[in-house]
Amino acid sequence: MEVTLLGTGDTTGTPTVGCDCDTCERARDPDAELREQLRERGVDPTDGVERSRFSVHLRNEETGEVLLIDASPDFRTQFRREDVALPDAAVITHVHFDHLDGLGNAYRLLDHLPVHAADETDAQTGESVAETVRDQYDYLDTVSVHPKSPYEPFSAAGFEVTLVPVEHPPLVCYGLRVEEPATGAVLSISGDTCYEVPDRSREVLTGADLALVEGIVHPGACEFHPEGGAHHDDEGVPRTFGTKHMTLPGARDFADDVAADDYRIMHTAHYVPPERAFADDIAVDGERFSL
Template sequence: MEVTLLGTGDTTGTPTVDCDCETCERAHDPGPELRERLRERGVDPSEGVERSRFSVYVRNEETGESLLVDASPDFRHQFLTQDVGLPDAAIVTHVHFDHLDGLGNAYRLFDDLPVYAADETDPVTGESVAEGIRSRYDYLDTVSVHPQTPHEPFTVAGLEVTLVPVEHPPLLCYGLRIEEPESGAVLSISGDTCYEIPDRSKAALSGADLALVEGIVHEEACEFHPKGGAHHDEDGVPRTFGTKHMTLPGARDFADDIDAESYRIVHTAHYVPADRAFADDIAVDGECFSL
């Protein structure tokens, strides 16, 4: 299984448009030390470093098929700048625009793009993620929607995929367990979530060769959130920012909780201070992994 991180940022990405904070400035001009560290991670920093809106490309090495996890609004840019082909299918974890709106790019690029999403009705929206995609993109004949039941594995692109419910209030949201049957390689994706998720979901995400774990900001940022922080560790450090995203310490603890062999923190915002925003365990666009 080959995994390419197409987009590793939050809803505004890094660098953020019209922002001159130190983190965005460093993304534009990483400097020699960070450039060298990025090269060691297989990333070309010649044009700076980027965290565009979230998306992951998974290639089944046994069949040659590929799967796109979440359709970023930066779809066009990602596929022009990363060395991957168009996917054979896609999965959408939830209906927030930074995970969904790239589906509009299916126009003229695909004869058919099968899109898989949960069939569970969201009490807030009155429809499932699958129904939300179908209603939003009913004008695109190239998008076909295939509802799936959470916790019930299904096969797409030759991979065994399970939608795993997580906690991202007020909307339903899902993480993913993706397994390549021939090699047994496993990728887990936490989805957008707070630190506390159901035990069944945590078990489903456990034991991965690689875990992509959401961590949106540093823990001190909780002081500026109207709802503060939650799910504190034994030292009082908040592992949830507000109610629906993990802090960086929360993401690291979560990766440890699910016993991932390796991990990267994703969906990270530009609010993280520049001296911490580019730690080696916080992903950047273009990182590739062979599982």
């Protein structure tokens, strides 16, 4: 399984448009130390650091098929920049625009794109993720929607995929486990979630070769959130920012909880101070892994 991180940022990305904070400025013009760190991670720093909106590209090395996890609004830029193959199938984890709105790129680019999404009705929207995708993209003949039940494995692009509920109120959201049957390689993705993931979901996500874990900000940012922080560790550090995202320590604890061989923190915002925002375990666009 070849994993390419197409989009590793939150809803505004880093650098954020119109923002001159220290983190965005360092991303636009990395210093020598950061440039060297990026090269060691296999990322070209020529045009700075990018954390565009969330998306993950999986290539099945046995079949050559490609599975796309979430369709970023930055779809076109991501695929051109990374020079990767277009998807044979996609999974949508939830209906926030930064994970969904790239589906329109299927128009004229793809002959057919099966899109897999959960079939559970969301109390907030009155329909499932699958139904929302179908309703919003019913004008695209190239997109077919395939509802899937959580915890029930299904096949997509030659992979075995299992959706698992996580906690991202007020909308339903799902993490997932992806296994390449021929090699046994496993990728786990937490999805957008707070730290309090259901035990059954944690069990499915456990034991991956690589875990991509959501971690949006440093814990100090919790004091600025109306809901503060939650799910504190033994030292009082919040592992949840507000109600629906993990802090960086929360993401690291979660990766440890699910016993991943390796992990990267994803969906990180530009609010993290520049001296902490580019730690080696916080993903940047363009990182690749062979599992």
